[in-house]
Amino acid sequence: MKIFFRPLLVFLLLVVSLCNLYGQSSIQKYSWSNLPKVAVPVFKSDTFNIIQFGSKPDGLTLNTESINNAIKTCSQKGGGVVLVPGGVWQTGPIVMQNNVNLHVSRSAILLFTNDFNQYSLVKGSYEGKPSMRNQSPISGTNLQNIAITGKGIIDGNGDYWRMVTKDALTEQEWQKKVASGGSVSEDGRTWFPSEKTRKGHSLKEPGAIMPGKTEKDYAAVKDFLRPTLLNLASCKKILLEGVTFQNSPAWGLHLLISEDITLRNVFVKNPDYAQNGDGVDVESCKNVLIEGCTFDVGDDGICIKSGKDKPGRERGMPTENVVIRNCVVYKGHGGFVIGSEMSGGARNIFVSDCSFVGTDKGLRFKTARGRGGVVEDIYMKNIFMKDIVDEAIYFDMYYFTKPPAPGEKVKTPTVTEETPQFRNFEIDNVVCNGANKGIFIRGLPEMSVKNISIKNSVLKANIGAEVIEAEQITLQKVALTASEANPVVYVENSRSILVDDLTYNQNTNLLLKVNGERSKSIRLLNTDMANSIHKVEALNGATTKAVQIQ
Structure with a gap:
């Protein structure tokens, strides 16, 4: 028995070592009867009403500081719920924190300001490459146990950011857009919200981070570098549930290099002419569940990515272990x-x-x-x-x-x-x-x-x-x-x-x-x-x- 047991023990130890070396995902086999599992966040019941921090629901007051203070305080005290009650709450960028559930009530509209100056240029990733972008209306990096829930509306005010062609609008809509400001292209077919947008549109990859570029280069085209409405990067245990995300400047929901993500009963809504107006982009993430969601957008609805x-x-x-x-x-x-x-690849979806x-x-x-x-x-x-x-x-x-055309002779790379x-x-x-x-x-x-x-x-x-x-x-x-x-x-x-x-x-x-x-x-x-x-x-x-x- 001892002679047999020793080689068996060595073999079992080798198997354990290989599992630790390559990770479970590399050997885990999934099927319809054995779907990937997703861990969901859990929160304390303590509630922090943004009104208590000075926020006003009049649609005019800029509530950026008070809402972020509510989120910071909630996190510092061990987490819980930050409540956005009924009203129109105008705000600049909101930054999520650990152990916070941002709950948007049914009658609440969280409206992001159309003042581009409120959004700082930040280093990020867009369309699979490192890029300078305007800060997302809602963002979070290196966080754990976070959520945005409720049945309210989060509006990115994207119409102020997006250029649009005349063909995409009715004549009345076009005239209203031109009268709102900005400028029109020389051929009269495209409206630009600003000269910075117009300049950025004329350049190739104006936001790309590369040697030789300075802050001045990005600042000159800042308005063109439209943000995603929600950007969560390098986070664990994310829940988005029940909320309507609409009118995003660029992509709607961007989930990047994160794991244990649940989207449930979310509605993402953009005009059909919203260029780059994706619903949700899941990029280089693992363990993801998207269920009961609705997308009505200007680009891809549910999109899997992993860098370019x-x-x-x-x-x-790779993006892996996903259930939709x-x-x-x-x-x-x-x-x-x-x-x-x-x-970066994709697998087990x-x-x-x-x-x-x-x-x-x-x-x-x-x-x-x-x-x-x-x-x-x-x-x-x-x-x-x-x-x-x-x-x-x-x-x-x-x-x-x-x-190549059918029958065309081409050299095979x-x-x-x-x-x-x-x-x-x-x-x-x-x-x-x-x-x-x-x-x-x-x-x-x-x-x-x-x-x-x-x-x-x-x-x-x-x-x-x-x-x-x-x-x-x-x-x-x-x-x-x-x-x-x-x-x-x-x-x-x-x-x-x-x-x-x-x-x-x-x-x-x-x-x-x-x-x-x-x-x-x-x-x-x-x-x-x-x-x-x-x-x-x-x-x-x-x-x-x-x-x-x-």
């Missing part, structure tokens, strides 16, 4: 989104029972050469969509770059740390009533989109499915009721494609088009071929022999 390009890769912190369920996204560029700033109505895209996954990062182990089920402007399900590795990857996605039970395109998957010649399973889905769209530079793609029990299907499924330079039990319209002209000499191992199973006039067409080096029909 080299800074993101050097940070090396029972959420609704209205207007926006995408319903559930990963990227394009995903250079579960999205279920969500509805997207009128978004540009439904499930949206975007990246480009130069990003790097691995996005993997993403699971989605019970996703319901209506009136999607473009694609219902969308993977693209040419975000804001030009892809070498795979490096700058090469992004999308792999291991499971998508089950998607119903989309109305989209321009049902499925679009486009990888890179040097790095295919890999191992994507879409099953048990019904997609009513103008165009069916396009699969380009991909491998190990499965469409199983999918109905593509495409009104302009010619073909229903298009495959270009892709391998190991399985289409099993496909349903499509009767009297379709062409079922499958195969393009490119690198297309091979395409199987078409359990599908009624009689509904199509032509079965398979091949071009640009592809051959019908690449297709197996059973």
Whole structure:
């Protein structure tokens, strides 16, 4: 027994050591029956009413100092609730503190001032890179056990910060905007809130932190460096519940390098013309629950990020262990989104029972050469969509770059740390009533989109499915009721494609088009071929022999 026990003990000690070395998240396997768990903050019942600190609910008094004093006092006394009662409370930037629950009552409007001078320039991160920004209306760094709760409204007064094009407004709205001040572009199509905004718009990455830039450089374009409405960085145990966050200058909610985050029954609302008006951006965070939330915004609704390009890769912190369920996204560029700033990677993400109505895209996954990062182990089920402007399900590795034309000969780059990857996605039970395109998957010649399973889905769209530079793609029990299907499924330079039990319209002209000499191992199973006039067409080096029909 002693001879056997000693090697076993050594083995167990080795396993424990490896767990400590690599961390639990690197070996933890999650599934729908074993979802990631999120720790929630707990607060003392002690309550600190901001009125007791001199705040006035008249919509005129600037309550910055009194509200921050209430928050500081609450934290210093061991924490509790800072109460914002009914009224219109105008304020400058608010800074959260440890163990504080900022509770905004149902009849309260926390209104952030439109005086840009109240917002200091601070070093931060925006769109995945170090950047100078105006201080966020609500912020917190290196905090623990914090919350913003209640059923009131937090308004970022973003209309004063945002430039806007004439096409985005009615004529009456445009005239009102011009009369409010600011300036109009030479072509008469864009309104700028200030000359600093106008100057910043003309520069490339004016807020980027880089050698040679001085405070004077950033100050000259300060108004252009719009803040996110809420920015919480390097925090633990965060709860946002019940509150309406609206009219943000830039992104709505930015959660950065934080863990144990819960968003429950939150409403994020921005005009549909609000550029960069994302709902929530979860960046390089772990252990996140987003449930029962509603987003109606000017950009992506629910977005997963992890830094951009080299800074993101050097940070090396994926967003991981995320559960998103029972959420609704209205207007926006995408319903559930990963990227394009995903250079630190993303993994172990579960999205279920969500509805997207009128978004540009439904499930949206975007990246480009130069990003790097691995996005993997993403699971989605019970996703319901209506009136999607473009694609219902969308993977693209040419975000804001030009892809080659079909049949164009291009030199394939070498795979490096700058090469992004999308792999291991499971998508089950998607119903989309109305989209321009049902499925679009486009990888890179040097790095295919890999191992994507879409099953048990019904997609009513103008165009069916396009699969380009991909491998190990499965469409199983999918109905593509495409009104302009010619073909229903298009495959270009892709391998190991399985289409099993496909349903499509009767009297379709062409079922499958195969393009490119690198297309091979395409199987078409359990599908009624009689509904199509032509079965398979091949071009640009592809051959019908690449297709197996059973």
